[in-house]
Amino acid sequence: MIFRNLPVPTSVRERVTPRHLVAFGLGWLALFFVLPILVLVWQSLGIGTGEPLSAYQQALSGLYLWTIVRSFYYGIATTIVTLALAYAFSYFVVFWTSMKNLFLILVVLPLWIAYIIRYLGIQLFFSPTGPFVDLFGTDFGFLFSTRGVILGMTIAYLPFAILPIYNSMNAIDRDHIHASRVLGAGSLRTVYSVVFPLSLSGIVAAGLIVFILSSGSFLAPAVLGSSENFMIANMIERSYTELFNIELAAALSVIYTIILLALIAVFNSYVNLGEVFENI
Amino acid sequence: MLEITNLTKYYGDHLAVEDLSFSIEEGDFATLLGPSGCGKSTTLRTIAGLIEPTEGTITLRGEDVTNLPPDQRNIGMVFQSSALFPHMTVKENLAYGLKMHGLDDEVDTRVSEYLDLVEMSGYEDHKTTELSGGQQRRVSIARALAYEPDILLLDEPLTGLDRVLREQIRNEIKQIQREINVTTLFVTHDQQEALSLSNQIIVLNNGQKEQEGTPESLYEHPKNRFVAEFVGKSSRFTGQPDDTKPSVIQNGSLTFAVDPESIPDTSPNTDGADVTLYVRPEDVVIDTSSTFQNEFDATVSHIADVGSHSEIELELEDGTPVLVEAERFPDLSVGEQTTVGFDPEDVIVL
Amino acid sequence: MKLYKVAEQFAAWLVAVIVLSLLLVPIVMIVLTSLTPESFPTIPDGDVTLYWYSEMLSNTELMQALVTSFLVATCAAILSGIVGTVAAIGFVRSEISYREELATLMLLPLMISPVITGLAIIQFSSQADLPSGYPTLIIGHSILTLPYVFLIVRSRLVTFDDDLREASRVLGANGLETSLNITLPVISPTVISAMVISFVVSFGEFTATQFLIAPDATTVPVIIYTMLRAGLSPEISALSTLLIAIMVLGALISGAVTRST
Ligand SMILES: Nc1ncnc2c1ncn2[C@@H]1O[C@H](COP(=O)(O)OP(=O)(O)OP(=O)(O)O)[C@@H](O)[C@H]1O
Ligand SMILES: [Mg+2]
Numbered sequence: 001m002i003f004r005n006l007p008v009p010t011s012v013r014e015r016v017t018p019r020h021l022v023a024f025g026l027g028w029l030a031l032f033f034v035l036p037i038l039v040l041v042w043q044s045l046g047i048g049t050g051e052p053l054s055a056y057q058q059a060l061s062g063l064y065l066w067t068i069v070r071s072f073y074y075g076i077a078t079t080i081v082t083l084a085l086a087y088a089f090s091y092f093v094v095f096w097t098s099m100k101n102l103f104l105i106l107v108v109l110p111l112w113i114a115y116i117i118r119y120l121g122i123q124l125f126f127s128p129t130g131p132f133v134d135l136f137g138t139d140f141g142f143l144f145s146t147r148g149v150i151l152g153m154t155i156a157y158l159p160f161a162i163l164p165i166y167n168s169m170n171a172i173d174r175d176h177i178h179a180s181r182v183l184g185a186g187s188l189r190t191v192y193s194v195v196f197p198l199s200l201s202g203i204v205a206a207g208l209i210v211f212i213l214s215s216g217s218f219l220a221p222a223v224l225g226s227s228e229n230f231m232i233a234n235m236i237e238r239s240y241t242e243l244f245n246i247e248l249a250a251a252l253s254v255i256y257t258i259i260l261l262a263l264i265a266v267f268n269s270y271v272n273l274g275e276v277f278e279n280i
Numbered sequence: 281m282l283e284i285t286n287l288t289k290y291y292g293d294h295l296a297v298e299d300l301s302f303s304i305e306e307g308d309f310a311t312l313l314g315p316s317g318c319g320k321s322t323t324l325r326t327i328a329g330l331i332e333p334t335e336g337t338i339t340l341r342g343e344d345v346t347n348l349p350p351d352q353r354n355i356g357m358v359f360q361s362s363a364l365f366p367h368m369t370v371k372e373n374l375a376y377g378l379k380m381h382g383l384d385d386e387v388d389t390r391v392s393e394y395l396d397l398v399e400m401s402g403y404e405d406h407k408t409t410e411l412s413g414g415q416q417r418r419v420s421i422a423r424a425l426a427y428e429p430d431i432l433l434l435d436e437p438l439t440g441l442d443r444v445l446r447e448q449i450r451n452e453i454k455q456i457q458r459e460i461n462v463t464t465l466f467v468t469h470d471q472q473e474a475l476s477l478s479n480q481i482i483v484l485n486n487g488q489k490e491q492e493g494t495p496e497s498l499y500e501h502p503k504n505r506f507v508a509e510f511v512g513k514s515s516r517f518t519g520q521p522d523d524t525k526p527s528v529i530q531n532g533s534l535t536f537a538v539d540p541e542s543i544p545d546t547s548p549n550t551d552g553a554d555v556t557l558y559v560r561p562e563d564v565v566i567d568t569s570s571t572f573q574n575e576f577d578a579t580v581s582h583i584a585d586v587g588s589h590s591e592i593e594l595e596l597e598d599g600t601p602v603l604v605e606a607e608r609f610p611d612l613s614v615g616e617q618t619t620v621g622f623d624p625e626d627v628i629v630l
Numbered sequence: 631m632k633l634y635k636v637a638e639q640f641a642a643w644l645v646a647v648i649v650l651s652l653l654l655v656p657i658v659m660i661v662l663t664s665l666t667p668e669s670f671p672t673i674p675d676g677d678v679t680l681y682w683y684s685e686m687l688s689n690t691e692l693m694q695a696l697v698t699s700f701l702v703a704t705c706a707a708i709l710s711g712i713v714g715t716v717a718a719i720g721f722v723r724s725e726i727s728y729r730e731e732l733a734t735l736m737l738l739p740l741m742i743s744p745v746i747t748g749l750a751i752i753q754f755s756s757q758a759d760l761p762s763g764y765p766t767l768i769i770g771h772s773i774l775t776l777p778y779v780f781l782i783v784r785s786r787l788v789t790f791d792d793d794l795r796e797a798s799r800v801l802g803a804n805g806l807e808t809s810l811n812i813t814l815p816v817i818s819p820t821v822i823s824a825m826v827i828s829f830v831v832s833f834g835e836f837t838a839t840q841f842l843i844a845p846d847a848t849t850v851p852v853i854i855y856t857m858l859r860a861g862l863s864p865e866i867s868a869l870s871t872l873l874i875a876i877m878v879l880g881a882l883i884s885g886a887v888t889r890s891t
Contacts, residue, residue: 002379003810004803018724025717026732033739033747033773036754043753088645096642110653112881114834116851117870120858121656124663127862129672155652187638216743218837223858233745233837240749253746264741330796350799357800363793367815380802
């Protein structure tokens with residue numbers, strides 16, 4: 001079937017340009033995303049209540065400040081563990097196996113499964129009736145602890161780290177590696193002086209993604225941690241649904257987002273975030 | 281039929297085409313010839329209405345179409361990449377243009393007629409992605425012609441084909457054009473293609489027209505060095521006119537006799553300036569017996585058999601290369617001493 | 631030297647096995663524990679039963695949530711499919727200043743924590759008097775899935791041959807006809823695949839969704855979370871297995887659609 005004789009008035013033809021399509025997309029985003037966020041920022045200021053900015057005072061003190069610090073601490077820890085595993089795994093897939101596609105499919109598959117289900121699976125694995133306790137008689141403190149939260153986030157975000165690292169490593173010209181080996185460098189030395197520098201952009205991209213996702217995680221502490229492991233996302237949710245303190249929830253959101261966007265801005269000059277996400 | 285007047289196109293502040301004017305008569309096969317980046321595609325695409333000119337007008341069939349969108353110009357166009365729609369069959373590709381032109385009733389007859397013309401009958405239901413490069417070009421040509429446009433535009437349609445196929449499809453294009461007598465504007469950077477196809481050539485360089493004319497006139501009477509060097513092969517000498525003898529050009533130890541009328545005005549400001557001489561390879565004879573007014577000792581430096589004839593490169597005493605077209609497998613060997621000769625009338629002086 | 635090689639190989643395989651186990655064991659756990667005959671989620675040793683599946687199917691609350699999830703995910707996928715495709719076409723074709731920066735803006739919903747997105751949207755929708763429940767859920771999910779469609783369709787369009795559009799114009803089609811007859815059919819497998827991804831993302835989204843639900847419009851992940859808080863049970867595993875099946879099906883469809891081109 002062919003569409004034709006569609007009347008396109010000259011006025012429309014001249015007026016609808018790609019710019020309008022951009023405007024439509026950005027407009028939609030502005031209306032249902034940017035505007036709501038701005039409203040949230042406005043609410044965080046608490047103007048009209050007795051004490052403006054008091055929510056920020058509260059958010060930057062005591063328990064809440066610690067939660068913010070903990071979020072970034074967990075984020076960094078998760079990023080380090082994830083990068084190490086992803087790097088070793090990518091190295092294996094790129095240089096040691098001929099079944100690249102199979103391994104990649106197995107890595108991508110979990111991305112299709114909702115986080116809540118994957119976290120549930122981890123909890124089941126370590127639960128008192130699960131196979132781990134069955135085998136060892138104890139969960140080694142993996143459940144409802146820092147360890148559990150970081151392990152959970154590592155599992156959840158591993159594919160996001162593997163894909164960019166794998167892509168950048170796979171793009172390395174094999175001749176560089178052969179050259180290094182021929183020049184007499186051992187394989188570890190080759191990794192250090194050839195593979196690592198050439199895959200650095202993938203590592204930075206992977207690190208950035210994992211850090212963004214993990215520091216903002218809600219489900220990992222909620223499913224695999226206790227209230228002592230609460231991160232910023234959990235505090236925001238609790239301030240809103242349990243304390244009914246929208247100013248506080250908004251202030252926490254603003255503080256966290258500003259810190260994160262600043263970090264992204266710093267790294268965005270090094271890696272283009274659009275390309276980073278395109279890897280996935 | 282087609283008239284371009286003072287066409288100028290800026291991309292931002294990059295000047296791609298500058299004040300270009302030319303016209304094409306009904307049934308002509310015209311070629312825009314020029315090196316890469318000289319503005320050929322830009323010109324063609326403004327004619328098609330795909331880009332807006334910065335200045336100038338385009339007149340088609342006596343009607344000013346400068347501000348018409350491409351779909352209202354009744355033009356046929358063949359793209360460098362074929363641009364066949366990958367989600368349609370061969371027949372659907374042809375039918376698309378026909379239907380858009382309201383020729384629904386004639387789809388079947390026209391499709392078979394034009395596929396026949398490009399020798400692609402029987403491929404109606406093939407997916408275009410399954411065709412070879414040459415077949416894709418043929419279908420693309422059929423698609424552009426099927427609705428009988430007023431003018432056919434071809435933008436380097438032979439790019440990416442191997443030499444044999446290039447030549448084959450080139451000949452087919454020529455034949456089809458003769459057969460249906462469609463006014464054609466062809467774009468290429470290949471002078472050989474231009475010379476063999478067209479009856480009118482417009483030479484472009486840096487967005488400007490260098491010369492316009494028939495292949496013979498461009499080849500035999502190039503107006504400037506660019507055209508002389510870009511169109512056809514030649515040997516090149518430089519030298520200064522001898523004021524005392526108007527028919528002689530002196531270059532160190534070498535003296536060239538030329539047709540006195542061909543020497544450019546020796547007006548004061550060009551006086552003493554170098555002139556460049558060109559001699560076409562087929563006008564040079566390798567011969568030790570007959571006498572030419574221009575005769576020089578030369579050493580054979582390279583012999584290449586190009587199929588129909590041989591191209592022989594020789595060096596004069598001062599190292600200037602001379603190109604000669606000779607019959608195949610000449611009785612010569614590299615390093616051999618011989619002489620070359622040519623007539624003064626065959627020397628182009630610029 | 632030889633021993634060193636063997637050790638290296640062993641280490642490489644060990645890492646591969648560890649990483650793949652980390653990724654896949656949790657998913658396998660869900661499926662296995664859903665088959666247990668016990669009343670708590672454990673790996674069945676020999677006896678398997680589909681009891682928990684029938685339990686799940688007779689739970690009207692769960693079935694209602696499935697319907698809700700399905701509706702919301704479908705509508706969100708269509709919305710973000712349209713908006714994301716239109717925006718991607720615009721961004722690829724236009725030459726506006728700050729194009730890359732503005733395109734990064736389209737990815738913001740991926741970067742900002744979904745808790746914040748959910749909170750912002752529910753606040754906004756209550757202040758703007760948007761009806762809670764379906765409209766809020768659908769709009770929220772369309773925002774959360776928009777970056778996926780935008781990114782995927784944009785990277786397809788970058789390789790789209792502009793000559794095709796121009797050929798269509800010269801053949802006599804106007805801009806709109808060209809978009810409908812040429813651009814859309816050529817990029818449609820990509821758009822469909824992106825919409826399937828959106829559907830799956832929406833179907834499994836919990837963090838932002840917990841703010842957006844209404845009593846009469848609750849999605850499956852929220853139900854799972856609520857049940858989870860009350861304690862693990864094989865019924866949760868059964869429900870989760872159903873979700874896994876739907877999501878893997880989505881992956882297969884998306885793969886098949888993209889491969890067909
Ligand atoms: N869309 C554009 N934006 C900016 N500059 C352009 C654009 N298209 C072409 N140009 C520039 O304009 C000049 C002429 O381009 P055009 O494509 O017309 O050349 P051409 O003669 O067809 O060359 P080729 O043989 O390489 O196809 C070139 O310098 C080119 O870089
Ligand atoms: Mg060109």
